Amino acid sequence: MRVELITIGNELTSGEVVDTNAAFMAELLSEAGLEVVFITTTGDEALRIEDSLRRAQERVEVIIVSGGLGPTKDDITASSAAKAMKLDLVLNREVLENLKKRFAEGGMEMPISNEKQAFFPRQAEIIPNPMGTACGFIVRRPGKVFIFLPGVPRELKVLMREKVIPFLEKERKEKVLVRSRTLKVFGFTESAIADLLKDVRPQDFSATLAYLPRYPENHVKIIIRGRVAEEAEDNLRKLESLIREKLQGRVIAVDRETLEEIVGQLLRAERANLAVAESCTGGLVARRLTQIAGSSDYFERSVVVYSNAAKVQMLGIPGDLIDRVGAVSAEVAEKMAEGVRRVSNATLGLAITGIAGPAGGSEEKPVGTVFIALASPKGTVSRRYPFMGDRDQIQTISAYTAIDWVRRYFLNLIPAFKNL
Amino acid sequence: MRVELITIGNELTSGEVVDTNAAFMAELLSEAGLEVVFITTTGDEALRIEDSLRRAQERVEVIIVSGGLGPTKDDITASSAAKAMKLDLVLNREVLENLKKRFAEGGMEMPISNEKQAFFPRQAEIIPNPMGTACGFIVRRPGKVFIFLPGVPRELKVLMREKVIPFLEKERKEKVLVRSRTLKVFGFTESAIADLLKDVRPQDFSATLAYLPRYPENHVKIIIRGRVAEEAEDNLRKLESLIREKLQGRVIAVDRETLEEIVGQLLRAERANLAVAESCTGGLVARRLTQIAGSSDYFERSVVVYSNAAKVQMLGIPGDLIDRVGAVSAEVAEKMAEGVRRVSNATLGLAITGIAGPAGGSEEKPVGTVFIALASPKGTVSRRYPFMGDRDQIQTISAYTAIDWVRRYFLNLIPAFKNL
Numbered sequence: 001m002r003v004e005l006i007t008i009g010n011e012l013t014s015g016e017v018v019d020t021n022a023a024f025m026a027e028l029l030s031e032a033g034l035e036v037v038f039i040t041t042t043g044d045e046a047l048r049i050e051d052s053l054r055r056a057q058e059r060v061e062v063i064i065v066s067g068g069l070g071p072t073k074d075d076i077t078a079s080s081a082a083k084a085m086k087l088d089l090v091l092n093r094e095v096l097e098n099l100k101k102r103f104a105e106g107g108m109e110m111p112i113s114n115e116k117q118a119f120f121p122r123q124a125e126i127i128p129n130p131m132g133t134a135c136g137f138i139v140r141r142p143g144k145v146f147i148f149l150p151g152v153p154r155e156l157k158v159l160m161r162e163k164v165i166p167f168l169e170k171e172r173k174e175k176v177l178v179r180s181r182t183l184k185v186f187g188f189t190e191s192a193i194a195d196l197l198k199d200v201r202p203q204d205f206s207a208t209l210a211y212l213p214r215y216p217e218n219h220v221k222i223i224i225r226g227r228v229a230e231e232a233e234d235n236l237r238k239l240e241s242l243i244r245e246k247l248q249g250r251v252i253a254v255d256r257e258t259l260e261e262i263v264g265q266l267l268r269a270e271r272a273n274l275a276v277a278e279s280c281t282g283g284l285v286a287r288r289l290t291q292i293a294g295s296s297d298y299f300e301r302s303v304v305v306y307s308n309a310a311k312v313q314m315l316g317i318p319g320d321l322i323d324r325v326g327a328v329s330a331e332v333a334e335k336m337a338e339g340v341r342r343v344s345n346a347t348l349g350l351a352i353t354g355i356a357g358p359a360g361g362s363e364e365k366p367v368g369t370v371f372i373a374l375a376s377p378k379g380t381v382s383r384r385y386p387f388m389g390d391r392d393q394i395q396t397i398s399a400y401t402a403i404d405w406v407r408r409y410f411l412n413l414i415p416a417f418k419n420l
Numbered sequence: 421m422r423v424e425l426i427t428i429g430n431e432l433t434s435g436e437v438v439d440t441n442a443a444f445m446a447e448l449l450s451e452a453g454l455e456v457v458f459i460t461t462t463g464d465e466a467l468r469i470e471d472s473l474r475r476a477q478e479r480v481e482v483i484i485v486s487g488g489l490g491p492t493k494d495d496i497t498a499s500s501a502a503k504a505m506k507l508d509l510v511l512n513r514e515v516l517e518n519l520k521k522r523f524a525e526g527g528m529e530m531p532i533s534n535e536k537q538a539f540f541p542r543q544a545e546i547i548p549n550p551m552g553t554a555c556g557f558i559v560r561r562p563g564k565v566f567i568f569l570p571g572v573p574r575e576l577k578v579l580m581r582e583k584v585i586p587f588l589e590k591e592r593k594e595k596v597l598v599r600s601r602t603l604k605v606f607g608f609t610e611s612a613i614a615d616l617l618k619d620v621r622p623q624d625f626s627a628t629l630a631y632l633p634r635y636p637e638n639h640v641k642i643i644i645r646g647r648v649a650e651e652a653e654d655n656l657r658k659l660e661s662l663i664r665e666k667l668q669g670r671v672i673a674v675d676r677e678t679l680e681e682i683v684g685q686l687l688r689a690e691r692a693n694l695a696v697a698e699s700c701t702g703g704l705v706a707r708r709l710t711q712i713a714g715s716s717d718y719f720e721r722s723v724v725v726y727s728n729a730a731k732v733q734m735l736g737i738p739g740d741l742i743d744r745v746g747a748v749s750a751e752v753a754e755k756m757a758e759g760v761r762r763v764s765n766a767t768l769g770l771a772i773t774g775i776a777g778p779a780g781g782s783e784e785k786p787v788g789t790v791f792i793a794l795a796s797p798k799g800t801v802s803r804r805y806p807f808m809g810d811r812d813q814i815q816t817i818s819a820y821t822a823i824d825w826v827r828r829y830f831l832n833l834i835p836a837f838k839n840l
Contacts, residue, residue, distance in 0.1 A: 013456045015447025016632050018440055022461070027435025036433045037468060041442070041459035048457060055475060212436050276724075282710025283703035286724040290702025293778050293811055301730035304696075304706040304722035306715075310764065314721070314734065344730065358713050391713055 001172055003029055003036045004056040008067035008077055009151060010043040021066050021156055032165050033178045033225055034062070044068055049080035057144050062168065067151030069134035071113040077148060078120055078137075085141060087121040095126060095135055102133065127163050131155045136163070145171065179224045179232045181240055184217045186259065186404055187250045193218055196246045205235040216397045217252070249413045252404060260288050260295075263403055266410040267298035272347035274406060276302035277315055277340040279327065280354040280370060284399040300346045305336070315339030326365070328353050330382045333371035337382070341375040348409065349375035352402045354387075356394045370398045374405050374414070381416045421592055423449055423456045424476040428487035428497055429571060430463040441486050441576055452585050453598040453645055454482070464488055469500035477564050482588065487571030489554035491533040497568060498557075502541040505561060509539050515546060515555055522553065547583050551575045556583070565591065599644045599652045601660055604637045604673045606824055613638055616666045625655040636817045637672070669833045672824060680708050683823055686830040687718035692767035694826060696722035697735055697760040699747065700774040700790060704819040720766045725756070735759030746785070748773050750802045753791035757802070761795040768829065769795035772822045774807075776814045790818045794825050794834070801836045 005025055011017040019041060026036045037060060042048040049068070056063045068077030082089040096118035103110040120126065120137050127136030127149070134150035136159050147164055149156050185193055190213055197220070202209045206226050212219040222239055226232035244251050252259045267274060276285050286302035289295055305311040308327055312319045317335045325331050333353050341349025354370025361367035368389070373382035385401065387394045408414050425445055431437040439461060446456045457480055462468040469488070476483045488497030502509040516538035523530040540546065540557050547556030547569070554570035556579050567584055569576050605613055610633055617640070622629045626646050632639040642659055646652035664671050672679045687694060696705050706722035709715055725731040728747055732739045737755045745751050753773050761769025774790030781787035788809070793802035805821060807814045828834050 012443075013446055013459060014450045014630075015443045015445070015456075016630070018438060018443040019459075020438055023432075023435045023438040025435070026433055030434045036435075037462065037465075038472070039433060039439075039459075039461035041461075042457065045457075051479070052458070059471070210434075210436070278703075282715070282719075283698075283706025283722055283724065284710075286703025287707040290704075290724070290726065291812065291815070295702070296726055299702075300727050301734070302703055302722075302724035302726075303734070304703065304710070304724070306710065306722075307720050307764075310721035313763065314723070343733065344727075392711065395711070 001034055001062050001168070002060040003034050003062045003064060004038040004040065004060040005036060006049075006052050006056060006063060006065040007039070007041045007151070008044060008049060008065065009041075010074070012041045012067075013043045021151060021153055024153070024157060025064060025066070025160055028160055028165060029168075031178060031180050031223065032169060033176050033223075034168060034172075044074045044076060046076055046080045046083070049077060050084040053081060053084040053146070057141065057146075061143060062145050062147070062171075064147045064149065064164065066149045066156055069117065069136070069148065069150045071111070071117055071133065075116075078116075081139065081146065081148060082121040085121060085139060085146070087123065087139070089119050090122050092118050092120055092124075092126060095120075098128075099133055127159060129155055129159060131158060138167070175227065177226050177229055177232055179226075179229075179236045181222045181236060182212075182255050183220045183222070183240065183243060183247070183251045184214075184253045184257075184259075185220060185247055185250050186217050186252045186400060188218065188247065190218050193220060193247065196248075197243060200239075200242060200246065202239065205239040206232070207235060207239050215393070216400050220247075249408070249411060252407060258292075259400065259403055259407065260292050263289070263406045264292050264295055264298060266407060267347075270347075270410060272410075273298045273300045274348045274350060275300045275340045275344035275346035276402075277311075277336040277349065277351040278302055278304050279306060279311070279336075279352060280356040281352045281395050281399045281402070282306065282356075284395055285350070285352065285402050288399060288403060300344045301340075303340060311336065315343065328355055328365055328369060328371060330371050330373070330384060333373035333382045334375070334380050337373035337375035338380055347377065348406060350402055350406065351375075352398055354385075354394070354398055356391045356398070358391060368394050370394070370401075372398070372402050372405060374409060376409060376417070378417045381414060421454055421482050421588070422480040423454050423482045423484060424458040424460065424480040425456055426469075426472050426476060426483060426485040427459070427461045427571070428464060428469060428485065429461075430494070432461045432487075433463045441571060441573055444573070444577060445484060445486070445580055448580055448585060449588075451598060451600050451643065452589060453596050453643075454588060454592075464494045464496060466496050466500045466503070469497060470504040473501060473504040473566070477561065477566075481563060482565050482567070482591075484567045484569065484584065486569045486576055489537065489556070489568065489570045491531070491537055491553065495536075498536075498540055501559065501566065501568060505541060505559060505566070507541040507543065507559070510542050512538050512540055512544075512546060515540075518548075519553055547579055549575055549579060551578060558587070595647065596645050597647060597649055597652055599646075599649075599656050601642050601656060602632075602675050603640045603642070603660065603663060603667075603671045604634075604677075604679075605640060605667055605670050606637050606672045606679065606820060607670045608638065608667065610638050613640060613667065616668075617663060620659075620662060620666065622659065625659040626652070627655060627659055635813070636820050640667075669828070669831060672827060678712075679820065679823055679827065680712050683709070683826045684712050684715060684718060686827060687767075690767075690830060692830075693718045693720045694768045694770060695720045695760045695764035695766035696822075697731075697756040697769065697771040698722060698724050699726060699731070699756075699772060700776040701772045701815050701819045701822070702726065702776075704815055705770070705772065705822050708819060708823060720764045721760075723760060731756065735763065748775055748785055748789060748791060750791050750793070750804060753793035753802045754795070754800050757793035757795035758800055767797065768826060770822055770826065771795075772818055774805075774814070774818055776811045776818070778811060788814050790814070790821075792818070792822050792825060794829060796829060796837070798837045801834060 124137040336351035337349040357367035368387040544557040630641040756771035757769040777787035788807040
C-alpha cells in the first residue's frame with residue numbers, strides 16, 4: 001500500500017510553521033513498512049484541498065490528511081473532502097453529544113462554532129480524539145482509504161500511533177511485521193561507523209540498516225521485517241548485540257532515550273553525584289543535565305567560570321598556573337575538575353575549558369581546541385580534543401563529550417582508569 | 421505569480437529529515453509578496469519527479485525545485501526535469517571547467533561522478549553556486565518558469581536570497597515592492613498583544629500584520645506593500661514606532677536579532693558585566709548568554725547552585741534563612757543575586773530560584789513558582805512569577821524573563837528603579 005500525506009494550513013504554505021507533522025507521520029509509516037510516495041501541502045482553500053485529494057487518489061491507495069478540522073471558519077477539510085468525494089456532509093449525533101458533554105464537564109456551554117466538528121462525510125468512520133474537540137475520520141472509496149486527522153501535533157501523534165498504524169496494519173493484505181530499534185552513536189563519524197560495520201550482513205537477519213546523522217550523534221536504525229514476532233525480535237536482539245560489539249561502547253542510548261537520561265540513571269544507580277566546572281561550554285553541560293526531571297538527586301552544582309578571576313577564586317586554581325600554561329590547558333582542566341569536586345564534595349568533578357571561537361584561537365591552540373578533565377575516586381584524567389565547526393557546534397560537541405565521559409567512567413570505558 | 425515548491429529526497433518521504441527547506445523558501449517568498457499555493461515532496465525516483473513537475477505546471481506559474489542535484493546516482497533531478505519538459509540534457513562546458521578548477525584548487529582531481537553536475541536541460545540558465553559543486557538552473561517554458569536549486573540548506577538559503585528572490589521580483593509584471601519587519605515581543609500573550617494593538621489600523625500604512633507565536637516570544641510581523649521605496653519605508657518606520665509605543669517596551673528585538681544579542685550590546689555599551697546565580701534554570705541563562713560570540717567581554721560567571729549546600733557555600737547565603745523561608749523565596753533570590761554580585765565584583769548580579777517540576781511543588785508554592793532577583797548599583801529587586809507549562813517550558817520562560825530583566829534594567833523599565 002502506497003501512501004500520500006496531505007498537510008493543510010496557511011501557516012505551512014507561508015513558511016510560518018515547519019511541517020513537522022509530515023515528517024512524524026512519514027517516519028512512523030516507514031517504520032511500519034509502508035511507503036510514503038508523495039507529501040502535498042496546501043493552504044486552507046477549498047478548491048486546492050479538493051484538487052489535492054483528487055490527485056492523491058489517482059496515484060496511491062492510502063491518503064492521510066492532517067489539519068483543518070478545527071472549529072473556525074478557516075477549517076474546511078471535512079466539507080472539502082465531502083465535495084471531492086461527492087458525498088453529503090452529515091451530522092453525527094453521537095459526536096455532537098460527546099462534544100457537548102465535554103464542554104459541560106468543563107463548566108461551559110458548547111460554542112455554536114464547535115457544532116461543525118460533528119459534521120462528517122456520509123459513511124465516515126469516526127476516530128475519537130481523547131485530547132481535543134477535533135475527531136479524526138476514515139472514508140473508504142473503491143480501492144482507496146482516506147484518513148483525516150487533526151493538525152495539532154500532540155493530538156496527531158497519539159492518533160497516528162494508537163489508531164492509524166494499527167488500522168493500516170490490519171488493512172494490509174500481505175501481513176508484514178516490523179520491528180525497529182535506533183542505536184544512538186556518539187564518538188564516531190558516519191563513515192567510521194559504516195567502516196566498522198562493513199562486515200555486518202543485515203540481510204542475514206532479514207534486516208535493513210539506515211544511517212541517520214543527528215548532530216552530534218549518528219543514529220543506526222535497525223529495521224526488521226518478518227512474519228513471526230518471536231523470530232523478528234530474536235533477529236533484532238542478535239543484530240543489535242553484534243552492532244554494539246562492533247561499535248565498542250559508543251552506543252550511548254537507544255530509541256527515545258537520551259545521553260543525559262542514561263548518565264542520570266548511572267549516577268543514581270551508583271548513588272554518586274556530579275559537580276561541573278565549565279568554561280567554553282558556558283553552562284551547556286549543566287543545562288543539558290538539568291533538563292532531566294529529578295536531576296537534583298545527582299547533579300550537585302556547576303560553576304561557569306568564564307573569567308580567569310572566577311577560576312582562581314571559585315576553584316582554587318593557582319593564578320600563576322593560568323599565567324604559565326594558559327586557561328586552555330590540560331593542567332587547568334584537571335585543576336578545575338579537582339577544584340569543583342573538592343569544594344562541592346561530589347563523587348565526580350567534570351571540567352571543560354577550550355576555545356569555542358570565532359575569536360581567541362592561536363597557531364598552537366586553534367579554535368576548537370578543548371580540554372576535558374574528570375576527577376574521580378580513581379584519580380584525575382584529562383584529554384585534549386581538536387573539535388571542528390562553528391561556535392555552536394564546538395560548544396555542543398564539547399558538552400556532549402564531557403557528559404559522555406561520565407557514562408564511560410561508570411561503564412569502565414576510560415582507558416586510563418581501566419586497570420585501577 | 422503563484423508558486424509551487426517541489427522538494428526532492430528519500431530522506432524527506434521517509435521522515436528522517438524535517439523539510440525545513442520548504443518552510444524557508446515559503447517564508448522568503450511570502451515576504452516578497454509571492455503566494456505559495458502548493459508544496460509537493462517526493463523521493464529520488466524519476467517517474468515521481470516527472471509527475472510532480474507536470475502537475476505543478478498545470479496549476480502555477482513558478483515552480484521551484486530543491487534537491488537531487490548532487491553527484492551520486494540518487495541525484496536525478498536534472499535528467500528528470502529534462503524528460504518532463506521534453507528537452508535534451510546537454511553538457512555545459514563552462515560549468516565543467518569551473519568544477520575541475522574547483523577540485524584542482526583543493527589539490528584534487530575531479531571524480532568522474534561529478535561530471536554529471538555539468539549536464540543541464542538545453543537552454544537552461546545557470547545559477548552559479550559559490551559554496552558547492554551543485555549549480556542551480558532556470559528553465560523557461562511558455563508562461564512558466566522552473567527554478568532548480570541544491571538541497572543543502574546552507575547553499576539553498578544563499579541562492580534563494582541572493583538569486584531567486586531578485587530574479588522573481590524582476591519577472592513579476594506588476595511591480596510590487598515589499599518591506600517587512602518582525603517585532604519580537606516577550607512578556608505579553610498573543611491575545612494581550614492583539615488587544616493592545618486593536619486600535620492600530622495597518623491599512624492606513626498599506627500594511628498587513630501577522631501574529632506568529634514563537635514560544636516564549638510572540639512575533640508581530642509588519643508587511644508593507646507599495647510602489648515607491650521611500651513611501652514604503654516611511655510607512656514601515658511610522659507603523660513600527662506606533663506598535664512599539666503600544667507594546668510598552670516589550671519589543672525585545674527585531675528581525676534576526678536575539679534577546680541575548682541585545683542584552684550583550686547593552687552590557688558592552690555600558691561597560692558593565694554580569695554574574696548569574698541559577699537554581700531551577702540549571703545553567704540555561706549562562707548557556708543562552710554564552711552562545712553569543714564575544715560574550716566573555718561582559719559575562720563574568722554563573723554558578724548553578726542546584727544544592728542548598730552550594731547556595732550557602734558559594735554565595736554566602738545564611739543556612740538558617742533557607743531553613744526559615746525555603747530555597748524558593750524572594751529573600752533567597754535576592755541573597756543569591758547580591759551574593760554572586762559580591763563574590764564576582766560584577767556590575768549586575770542576576771538570580772533565579774524556582775520549581776521547574778514535575779515534582780517539588782506545594783500548595784503554597786506550586787510547580788512554576790519562580791523568583792527572579794537583580795542586584796545592581798541602584799539596589800536589589802525581586803519578583804515572584806507564576807509560570808505555566810512543563811519542565812522545559814518553565815525553565816525556558818524563567819531564563820528568558822531573567823535575561824530580559826537585564827535589558828529592562830538598562831532601558832530603565834524596571835518600576836522599582838525608575839525614580840532612583
